[in-house]
Amino acid sequence: MTLISRRQLVLGASASSGLLLAGCDAYPPGTRGSLLEATDAFTYRTQRALLPQQTLVREFDRDAISKHFPAINTVNPESEAYHRSRAISFADYRLPVTGLVERPTAFSLSDLKRFPSRTQVTLHSCVDGWSAIGEWTGVQISRILAAVGMKSEARYLLFTAVDGWWDTFDLTDALHPQSLITYGMNGGPLPMQHGAPVRLRMERQLGWKSIKYVTSLRLVDRIDNFKDGFAGSPQSHGYGWFGGI
């Protein structure tokens, strides 16, 4: 159909939040008509367009590891079930991977450890302004996705956590070789304050995107239709969806 009038085009363009958004329709969480969300969309699209490579972030020698790695926000989840599980070294822990996958699977901690592991010493940059260097050991998210078989419609990953936190990622970040589901830190098991039994490492985004106490992973084709439509807890607190800047 070519019966779209100029007027409709103009109306349509302004409805999708103005000039800033021209060419930026692929902003997964949606901008909800907000200029600030449109800014995040513009930043996200610009960075994705200008930086198409899956370059690794800097990795450091072990002697660069921070003596004290800060732990903020949830450091001791208020959940009886969590502490019961912790008392038995998370032997009953399961990470269900569901949604747009061929073989929905619930992975135990030892299942995760059976995957080839990756260990990386990286800089954690907190949005507050502090930074620290830590060593992380875990399984690449891409290996888990390969194991469960991603359906072709899958575009985004939705993670949830014990403390109610949840957030979403596009495949560019999810499939990055340094994007891990980690169970080890600085040579030992992941400590409770850092998200035991497993936390994310999303090295190309700021620290708030590396969710602790991960409880589930779901593959979806869109992320603007969950709960309040904010595509993640941080966004309901006024943060942009893209934590790469």
Add this chain to the structure above:
Amino acid sequence: MSVGASSLRHPWYVRTAHWVAASSIMALIPSGIVILGYHPELYWGETGFFGDPYFLSFGKRSHEMFSMGGARQVHFLAAWFLVGAAVLYFLWGFSTGYIRTRLFPTSDQLEVSHIKQLAADHFALKHDEADAALRYNLFQKIAYMLVIFVIAPVIVFTGLAMSPNLTAEYPGLIEFWGGRQTARTMHFLAASALFAFLVIHLWQIWLVGVKKLVGPMLTGRAPSRVEGEP
């Protein structure tokens, strides 16, 4: 040099870049202060947290007063406009020869006797009233060049150095400074230098005359009282 009242003192791209940048800075400074309030300590090197040796501390966190998320969004919106102003200014400024002929010092301005006289005038808070006021004096030029070629680029590039997605592909943005915390500290110091410039800039405008200087930056036209003077 004969300059009539009709001549353009500030071409359109300078005026546009000036006001867009000025508005951006008005949003960048308060939002930057809110962001700094979430971790009001500055460090050198790659890492830093409360308890580590710091370069500057502003005391207590002020994270409950304002939203970090909102401040970041405002900061980035304003930053994009600042980048736009810079692109406009540099593209037109260089291609038209404006920066070379109007911003860079001319040889007569670099003569020792001229500099001595200018310094003496500055200490006496004397300013040019006539034709000479239609071009920037040497100290003005140095101040503007510092802002345009040193302070603003440092602010932009240290800001970019704090983007983990960008530094993944351009680690040199961090390594140039010797660490993320150094880049963050330099971002603050350069912004402070810009703020100091802003205060002096506004004070000078008040001293010379708001009408006389702000009018031309809005319309581009030189002040009419200059007309007819020798």
